[in-house]
Amino acid sequence: MKKILVIEDNTAEAIYAQAELARAGFTDFQAVTTLSEGLEAMPGYEALLTDLFFPAGCLPTEPYTQRFLPIYHAYGERRFKTKGRDVVLRAVKQCAETFGVTPHEYVEDFMAKVGGHLSTPSNVLKAARASLTGVEEPERYTKFLEIEAGVRNGTYLPLGVIATERARELGIPSVIVTSTYHHDDAFEAVRDLVKVPYRDSLVDGRKDWKGGITLLSR
Structure with a gap:
């Protein structure tokens, strides 16, 4: 029976993970909350279940920021391209100047709040808001x-990538179990770096530890 290491910084999720391991027949497992704890403990275990985002612990975050930030920046450049918004922004700016307000004030205080037969169509308001950021899907971009x-700033790093890379070096099978959907920008930006199986769905409002254990047992 494999000795299982779990890296999960959410206490409730760690409890669920251990319960699922026990239900699956595993008796030797440990949960830690940070990368530093995980890397230290990992050589003593035979398999790894890990979250994707969790704290570095006592390790400095600069090396990981230096690695991941350019990847996220490049992803943002690709994902949120400026496209066909110049004419809309020009119109917003001209109207804002007419009323003596900023473009943002014009969109939010005039366009968004006008009512009755003069109310702004939703698609026009969406385009105007998007023009202020210079990208489509401004809410997602924000x-x-x-x-x-x-x-x-090192507070939101995909350190599950680091943990699974170390597991591979040690010859330890690993699976990522996360609540971050793989098409979420936080995950998708680094998805090419994830070389192990993962479960990113929720079951009854919590992470799919059972599914992760199944993948780990194959």
């Missing part, structure tokens, strides 16, 4: 910028 900021 969220991506928050992800990128977390990578930059």
